Structures are given as C-alpha cells and as structure tokens.
Amino acid sequence: MTSQATTLPARYYTDAGIFHQELEQLFFQKWICAGRGEQLASPGDYFLCEVGGESVIVTKDSSGTLRAFYNVCRHRGTRICGETHGTFAGRIQCPYHAWTYGLDGKLLGAPHMEDAGFQHGNYPLHSVDVDTWDGHLFLNLSSQKPQSLAMQLADLPEKFAPWQMQELRIYKRIVYNVKANWKLIVINYNECMHCPVLHPLLSRITNYLSGENEIPNSSYIGGSMGFRDNAQTMSMDGAIHREYLPGLSESARKQTLYYTIYPNLFLSLHPDYMMTHTLWPVAPDATRVICEWHFHPSEMNKPDFQAEDAVAFWDRTNREDWGISELSQLGISSRAYVPGPYSPREALPAAFDKLIVEEARKSTVR
C-alpha cells in the first residue's frame, strides 16, 4: 500500500447498477453469515433471513440437518412464512392453497393437482445452501454449486479455534438501520484513526496506535488492538466484569480482534465476549446492521450475570460510527466529491476498496 491509494469514485456508493452488481456477486454468489446455529435448537425451528429483497427460510429437519429454502411456494409463488421466526409442526405449509412440504423441502401434498402428468417430485422448495463454522451459520444463494464454505473461510477456523465460538450464546441483539452504503460501514470498521475524534469513550480504553493489522487477503481483513494500562476489555468502565473466555492465551486476553469476514460479517473477539455485526445492504444508501453480543454459558448461568456494560459501550460506539458513515454518504454524493488520499493507517480500507474494484471488473453485467 502506498500513499497514492485513494478512496473510490462516488458511483460506488450511489449508483443503483453497481449496488445490484455487488449484491449479485458478493451477497448472492458468496457465503454470507446469516446468524447462529443456536437459533435452531430443535427440528422444525426456523428463522427468516432477509437478503437483497429475498426471504430465505432457515430450518432444521427431522434428522437434525440444517436446511434453507427460498420462502416461495412452488404453486403460485406465495411467500409462505410471514413471521420472522417460529417452529414448523413437522411440515411447511403454504397458507394459500395448502401445498405442503417436508422440512427437507420435498412436496408432500398439493390439493387438486391429481391430473395426469403432475409429479410431486418436480416441485420441491427451491433450496439454498447452508453450512456452519464454529457456531456461525452461513447461507449461499448461488444458483450454481458454490465453492465450499471452508474454502471461502481459508485459515479462519484454525485462527479463531481458541475462542471456542461454538460454545457461546447470544445475550443481546440490536438492529440498526443506517443511511449509508454498506461499504462505508466496512471501511469505518477497519480503521481506528477516527477513534480519537469520534469515540472519546472508546479512546479511554484502547489506543488507536496499538495493535497491528494482518496482511489483507481475499477472505478477510482484520487485526488486533490492545488495551490501555487501566483497562481489560471493551466496557463502559474498561473493567472486565466476567471471567475470561476459556482457552485464551495470555496474549489473547490482552487484546480485541476485529475481523471483517467477506462479505458481511464483522467478528469482534474480546477477552470475555464475542460481538458480531452482520451487514444487509438495502439500497445504495441504506444498510441494515444486526449487532449481537455473545457470552459463555458458564457466565450467563451465574445468577448475577449481567453484560449491559458491554452492550451499552458498543451501542454508543456503533451509533457514533453509523452517524459518521451517514455523513460520509451525504458528502460523497456531492458533485464536489473527488476521491481523497488514504493514509498508511487506512491500509485495510484501501485493501477492501481494491477487492471491490476487482469484483466489479469481473462482472460482464455492466
């Protein structure tokens, strides 16, 4: 990365064509993080994943296998489920004409379709690929056989194994609607040069000059950040109010890791908890962000467990980040905007921009 690196032209943040191309290439062709396996405790449990205008049913079949389907009946196209989550009683039934599917998506019943020629086997629910990594649940909406999730994740499973993420349980979820392009939220997350100005509370706990970044690759960008002398974790007072996560080395206890796992997962690993953000592009200038806080069950089971210090800390910091991202969106939309220079401390945003441009070049759509 040299000093010549600059921000992207405005059209990457304002053009509807580029937006849809990115949805297609990054959100519909790649594995996207859709939540956590714990959301589907028992067969028939389901939740809906909304991505790029699509609604996907994610469920667990009677054999315990995870399944995902487009939320579209094969009869007349009706959206089958309206509720964001729930439990199927062994069957998925369309509320219009009672076409009924198994939890594996197979069509079991279709009233009045008894005509010669109708084959139930031809009308399963349209399936979506689903897989997991250490408790994180991923979907792939590609119409062609995608590369495996393991291939996409590269060395991440090994890297984060000590955190035993599969063990962790959700404590809190906050959904934010941000009036900014999804890439501005990625860029914001991947540098802390803005922290002294924008995040006074955070800057009392962590020094933005601490830590170091990994060399960017095609699967993720990220790095670490250390604590100031008087702090042990990211919380309102910087003190740690829970046991360390089991299995962490001494050095892992002294830092937070911030990783952007392409295309839509921010993984923030703290000494005592995991925070995740998933990004859901809604429009060139709008993104839904789902932020979750996850803790170890041994802590959550303690009668005096509380974690509002971690939630409140990041909720405030999140809102500061969304606000400035919205101001970025507004300024970049100006006729006066021209790409500006990145500093060496913005190497991760620059690497991300580079990947975005490469993806755009791959496309023959435009």
Next chain:
Amino acid sequence: MTSQATTLPARYYTDAGIFHQELEQLFFQKWICAGRGEQLASPGDYFLCEVGGESVIVTKDSSGTLRAFYNVCRHRGTRICGETHGTFAGRIQCPYHAWTYGLDGKLLGAPHMEDAGFQHGNYPLHSVDVDTWDGHLFLNLSSQKPQSLAMQLADLPEKFAPWQMQELRIYKRIVYNVKANWKLIVINYNECMHCPVLHPLLSRITNYLSGENEIPNSSYIGGSMGFRDNAQTMSMDGAIHREYLPGLSESARKQTLYYTIYPNLFLSLHPDYMMTHTLWPVAPDATRVICEWHFHPSEMNKPDFQAEDAVAFWDRTNREDWGISELSQLGISSRAYVPGPYSPREALPAAFDKLIVEEARKSTVR
C-alpha cells in the same frame, strides 16, 4: 384448460412498463366501472374518479345527462376540484383564474381573454365517455371513439336482469389499500380452492366444491357457489336477515354469483344483497380496492334494517384475501420464483392470465 397451464412470469407483477401498458390498454381504452348512478341524484352533483393518476369529474348536467370530464382547466392546466364529491352551483369554475364551464363542459367565461382570435368554443373541458348499466356507472377514457358499453358487456345485462340492480342502494363503502398487483386480486377472487385454508368462516357457509363456472369469454369470467344446508346467504352466521331480493328464482335464491367483469368490477350477487368491488391499480405492487354493499330500498326503509352481518362477514374475508395477495406479491418478486402449475380448479385464473397475455401481445408499445 389443461394441466399444463401455469401462472405468469414475474414481470407481469413487478415490471413498471407492463403495468403502464395494462393501464393504457385495459383501464384507459376499455369501459371501467366508476361507481353507481345514484351517486349523482341531482344536476350539479359530482364525484371524482381517480384512475391511473388521472382525476375525472363525473357529474349530471341540467338536462339530467351524465357527463364526465378530465379535472384539468383548459387555461393553465389547474386541477379544478379538490373535494372528492359535492355539488356544483350550475357551473364548474376553476379556483385559479375563474375560467367557468357549464355542466356540459362548454367554456362560458375566461377573464381577460378578450383578445382577437380567442374562441371560447375551442376550450371546452376534455370530456370522458360515460354510460350506465342497470345502475352501474362506467367511464371510458379512450381518446378515440370506443366501442359501446353494451358491446363490451355482451350478454351481462340480460343475464343479471332478474336482480334489478338499478333499484339497489348503497349501504356501506370500505376502501382498502392492498400492496399487491391488481391481477393477483383478480386471480384470488376467481377461485375458491384457497377457501378451506384461508377462509374458515366462509367455509362454514359455502362448500368450495359447490357451484360451477361459466366458460370464460372476453368480457367476463365467473360462476356460482351454493350454500351448505344450514346457510342461506353470506353473513356472519349464514342466516338471511332480510327479504330475498324481488324477482329472484328459486334457484337464484340458493346461490351466490361471483363475476369479474373486465377490467375492474367484481360483481357478487347474493340472495339478499349485491356486493361490488372496483379495482384501481396504483403501482405494479399496489391496488386500491373499493368495496360496496348494496341493498333493496324496501329493506333499507324498514326501521329495524341492519346489514352489519353482511359487511362484517365480507370485510373479514376481504382482509384475508388482501393479506394472501400481498404474500403472493412478495413471493413472486423473488429471484427464485418460476411460474407454477394451475390445477383444474384454477381454470378461471388461467383464463384471465391468457387474456392478459393476449392484451400484452396486441401492444406495439413494448
């Protein structure tokens, strides 16, 4: 109709170009039902009809002739009437510069236009064709001389003469804003295979396997449905709380007729009342539906007349239908949607789709 019939491609429900083409060919070229003649009791009474972004003044002139005009002043184009209905004091006057028209649309006064060359006769209100059928009021916005309403209606006047619809009077109007393409509402109205799943209340009164459909033609589709043994009409308890409409045969007293009269009128004839729906496309995914309940004045004049049983019954059923139509709109908009198979019990929807495709083929616009 064979089992190969399938639903239409998604673009018929989502594409703005197709939507506007349908408005043009079906709503601006054909006669559309705009209400009832009783809405204009005396000369000067008027109401506004909103169709496809247009506002039409419908009124009665001093000779008692029905008249309709675009709500557009010939001077500077101002929308003349803002109120949805009312009574003109013998003249139609623009509130901007007082251009004044007769109830026949002729320009009577135009202040300061006294210049040589200005001919009042050149600036009448733009007229819209108007006609009636048995109390129903129709408009035709075609810029060319349309075929007559009688031609468009074919054998309907004769068929429904026994109901003496002209005699009936409105009791209740409910306006619904439905987030679905207008054609999905037509399709929903024209099959009852969904009734057992979607309409438990209705299914206690009528058996969806009862009745029979007419052979579809280019003017309408429709058919009858009978009552279960313990029911006499469509009401909350299935009991009939009013006298039968005069003139109905024994067989007519034992069924409800459901007709879709192209392009925008649903005519539902019950033993003791008439229900009408008119459809007003607003956007590819939005339709305004005006539902009215009409009764015989001899019943309405009774001191203990009430009809909330019929209103409540259909209001609930309507809302069930709008809800599922909205789910259809959402599912059809999915990238996973492909046309699905119609059963033999969906012959009327299939016939309607066929007509829609034929209309689309006529167009050279696209």
Next chain:
Amino acid sequence: MTSQATTLPARYYTDAGIFHQELEQLFFQKWICAGRGEQLASPGDYFLCEVGGESVIVTKDSSGTLRAFYNVCRHRGTRICGETHGTFAGRIQCPYHAWTYGLDGKLLGAPHMEDAGFQHGNYPLHSVDVDTWDGHLFLNLSSQKPQSLAMQLADLPEKFAPWQMQELRIYKRIVYNVKANWKLIVINYNECMHCPVLHPLLSRITNYLSGENEIPNSSYIGGSMGFRDNAQTMSMDGAIHREYLPGLSESARKQTLYYTIYPNLFLSLHPDYMMTHTLWPVAPDATRVICEWHFHPSEMNKPDFQAEDAVAFWDRTNREDWGISELSQLGISSRAYVPGPYSPREALPAAFDKLIVEEARKSTVR
C-alpha cells in the same frame, strides 16, 4: 407578447431530466440568492445553504471576507457540518479524522498523512463563489469562472438603491414545502389575475388592475402594484403600522414592487418593509420556499415594534398561492393536459416561459 402565447408542455413540470438540466443551468451556473449578509455577523459565523442536493458552508473568514465551500472533506468526502448554522472556533474541522481547514478553506492539518508526497496545499476545501448586493448574499456553484454578480444583476442595484436594503434586518422566516415545480411558483408570483378569485384578503388592499409591468429582460421580470384608496401597505387591515422606509419617494410610498430576480429570488418591496422569497427546487414536483420579512432597525428598535400584521397577511396569501400551485402541478401531470392560452395579463409568465425554453435549447446535455 401576442395572444398566441401558451403555457409550456407538461414535461417541463414533470420530467426528471429537464428538472436536472434546469438545476444545472440555472441554479449551478448562475448566481443564486442564499440569504443575507447579516447572517454572518462575525468571523467564524456560518450557515449551510442546501441547493439541488448540495450542502454549501457559507462563512466569514478572519479578515471579514465572505467565503463559501462545499460541505465535503477532502479526505474521505465526509459532510463536515451537520448543524444548519453556528460559529466555527477559527477552524473548520471534519468530525471523522480531524482534517482541519482554515476559514479560508486551506488545509492546515491532516493526521497521519505525513508520507512523502502529501502536499497540504493540494487539498483545500472546494470553494464556491460568493458575493453580495445591498445586503443580499449570492452564491455561484459553477465550476468555471462565472460572470460577475454585477453583470447578472444588470440595473437592479441602481433601481432599488432608494430602499437601502443593506440596512434592513430580518424579523421572521417561514419555510414552506410546496408540492409543485419551482416554475409554477414563479409563474404564480408574476401575475395577479388570479388575485380576485384566490386572494380575497389581498384584493381588499390592492387592485389587480393597478400598477404596471416592466419590459422583461434576461435578468428579471417584475412590476408594481398600487393600493386601494383606504390602504397604505400589505398588512392584515391595509393600514401602515410602521414608519415608511427612509429614502422612499412619494410615488414609492404608494406601491409595492414585485420582482423575480433570476433564478431564485422574489423581491417584494413595500413602503415599510421588504419581503423576500428564495426558491429551492427539490424534485420536479417539489420546491422548498424560504420566505423572510425584513424591517428597518430604527423601527425594530422601538419598544412597541410589532410586525405580525405583515407576516400574517403574507403567510395567508403564500399558503393560498402554494395550494393553487399544487393543483396546477396535479392538473398539468394529466394525460389530458395540453398547453393553454395566456392572456395579455400573463405577459410576465409568458416571458419567463420563453426564457426557460431558450435555456433548454442551449443545453447539449439532452
């Protein structure tokens, strides 16, 4: 102007392409009135001017020179100021990464940009031309050197010198959001043939047949209007409740002047006060209008000063004008609309339309 003059085709009021072309040619290439110099009393005072989706910072530097800049940081494009007005503490600092600019727009500090090759001098804020006329503040957003404000204003400074506009001070500001094309608001302002119908209150004070218009030119259109015998100014009762503005001739005390100074200023000079409207096109069918009432400080300093009579009078009249302009927008959008004839009393609207058509012809964009 002959009687053949007609209103413009509908597309001038509904087409997004024409709208943006007008923004480009009239609002971004010409000087637009952005407010009053008194809004920037001291160095560092600023206000934001929003025009065509752009946000411009208007401020006064330490030497007392007026300055204007696009509200866009040169680093990553962030909108720097969110507050509509305020005071800079000697510097303009971006809230994201603390890039800091002088009040003259020069980049003073850019953290972590110390790399070889980075030249602060290359990254000033993008400047916007600013100038004043007799207390009115104008901006020019053209990327090329524009003609001077004095050239654009032609003989206006001399013509209105007696009113000593620079001396006047704002008393009241009301912002209106009007659902009509900006040109319909111009046209409405420039004829009073609608006054007898639309403005009964105003018509008690002024006779729309009084006064006379100037010959239109490329800088402005306008004219005068006299008072009825029992009236002295535009106020709720027609009486004058303040001293005449100093320096006015006998004849100037007996009339109101109404001028549209292209492209966006309405200047309404009364015997005892000045009213200004500035127009801010938002969409083909939407305009923000800022209306201000300005009085002489010698009157405003009187303990019993009040001016609600003038504010209430024009606020009511304004709302009547916005209402009819919105009805015009609706009617012109009809498929039935065709250009209609202007009367001789609509010579100023016709002249304005002519200028609009000439500007459209200049464009090679479309």
